[in-house]
Amino acid sequence: MALAIDTSVQPAETAYDSRQAERFAERLLGALNEASLIAMTSIGHRTGLFDVMAEMPPATVAEIAARAGLVERYVREWLAVMVTSRVVVYDAETATYRLPAEHAAFLTRAATPDNIAVTAQMIPLTARVEDAIIERFRKGGGLHYHDYPRFHEVMAEDSGQTVVAALFDHILPLVPGLAGRLENGIDVVDAGCGSGRALVTLAERFPKSRFLGLDLCAEAIERGREAAREKGLANLHFEMRDLSTEETLGAYDLVTAFDAVHDQKDPQGLLDAVARSLKPGGVFLMQDIAGSSRLEKNLDHPPAPFLYTISCLHCTPVSLAQGGPGLGTMWGEELAMAMLERAGFREVTVERLPHDPFNAYFIAR
Numbered sequence: 596m597a598l599a600i601d602t603s604v605q606p607a608e609t610a611y612d613s614r615q616a617e618r619f620a621e622r623l624l625g626a627l628n629e630a631s632l633i634a635m636t637s638i639g640h641r642t643g644l645f646d647v648m649a650e651m652p653p654a655t656v657a658e659i660a661a662r663a664g665l666v667e668r669y670v671r672e673w674l675a676v677m678v679t680s681r682v683v684v685y686d687a688e689t690a691t692y693r694l695p696a697e698h699a700a701f702l703t704r705a706a707t708p709d710n711i712a713v714t715a716q717m718i719p720l721t722a723r724v725e726d727a728i729i730e731r732f733r734k735g736g737g738l739h740y741h742d743y744p745r746f747h748e749v750m751a752e753d754s755g756q757t758v759v760a761a762l763f764d765h766i767l768p769l770v771p772g773l774a775g776r777l778e779n780g781i782d783v784v785d786a787g788c789g790s791g792r793a794l795v796t797l798a799e800r801f802p803k804s805r806f807l808g809l810d811l812c813a814e815a816i817e818r819g820r821e822a823a824r825e826k827g828l829a830n831l832h833f834e835m836r837d838l839s840t841e842e843t844l845g846a847y848d849l850v851t852a853f854d855a856v857h858d859q860k861d862p863q864g865l866l867d868a869v870a871r872s873l874k875p876g877g878v879f880l881m882q883d884i885a886g887s888s889r890l891e892k893n894l895d896h897p898p899a900p901f902l903y904t905i906s907c908l909h910c911t912p913v914s915l916a917q918g919g920p921g922l923g924t925m926w927g928e929e930l931a932m933a934m935l936e937r938a939g940f941r942e943v944t945v946e947r948l949p950h951d952p953f954n955a956y957f958i959a960r
């Protein structure tokens with residue numbers, strides 16, 4: 596998945612450059628349109644409009660609304676955004692709308708793991724706390740996970756794309772021999788497991804291994820338990836635990852943490868506990884946000900503005916609310932490496948996977 600960023604507008608260092616100013620204004624106006632498209636893309640995903648349109652020939656508003664089970668007046672307005680954003684093609688003569696296959700390839704559930712509409716939900720989701728965040732800018736403090744309606748639901752969808760879909764072909768092969776060990780039966784714990792999508796997938800594939808998911812949030816744990824119950828997985832359990840209080844998580848052959856270390860109450864404490872929890876020959880597989888700890892090195896990191904936004908509106912406040920350091924989404928690979936070393940890991944490698952421009956994968960022993 597390639598991301599592009601407009602780097603053509605850099606501030607003038609000397610005299611006021613009116614052409615530069617004009618270009619910047621144009622860019623901001625363009626950003627208004629792009630931000631609008633993302634807000635409406637989230638709605639297109641949640642209402643199922645993209646999925647419905649991908650299956651339909653060119654159709655009228657009434658036909659699309661009927662197929663999606665939605666109110667025509669709202670669908671018309673949504674379609675107008677999609678047409679003027681050049682996402683949907685409109686034929687004025689027949690008053691029909693068509694979602695080209697090349698666009699559906701990044702907007703539908705069938706397009707998973709390339710469904711960018713899933714990620715689009717992060718913007719309206721985090722924007723819901725704007726008033727509270729402004730208050731925190733003035734007075735400090737943080738926000739709790741329960742202050743973000745739908746967070747665990749969206750996170751689970753995101754995990755379905757970045758982790759679950761790549762688990763067997765890309766992520767497990769990062770640790771040579773791991774799939775074979777899972778096949779034979781090992782003990783696995785996932786720290787900050789959220790709704791447990793990755794664990795459910797692993798527990799299904801490797802029935803001889805034993806899996807435990809740990810997370811702070813009751814809602815996430817309940818979602819995980821329900822999924823395990825639905826699949827009848829006897830080798831998968833979930834426990835609600837605050838990992839900032841754990842000296843050790845137990846004794847495991849594999850510890851995983853998917854996008855779950857930087858927003859902890861005590862990230863270093865968790866890494867210390869993970870290091871203490873590995874059996875001899877055990878491995879820690881940590882997926883966390885790709886990027887540098889140094890702002891200036893992230894100028895050319897394509898998703899940097901998006902990631903710093905999620906950091907400011909979510910990852911930083913949820914750590915601060917727990918009394919944590921608020922490392923932020925973009926704590927960066929340098930700091931992550933230093934903290935892993937401090938935790939006692941002797942051998943750490945970092946990998947990037949082509950399907951996932953947002954994350955880095957740390958393999959620590």
Ligand SMILES: C[S@@+](CC[C@H](N)C(=O)[O-])C[C@H]1O[C@@H](n2cnc3c(N)ncnc32)[C@H](O)[C@@H]1O
Nearest residue numbers: 754787788789810811812837838853855859860
């Ligand atoms: C960004 S989510 C990732 C969830 C999941 N690993 C996934 O990939 O979908 C981070 C998770 O860390 C959990 N978490 C944060 N602080 C925690 C703490 N102190 N103890 C245990 N879990 C915590 C949150 O509840 C949340 O589910």
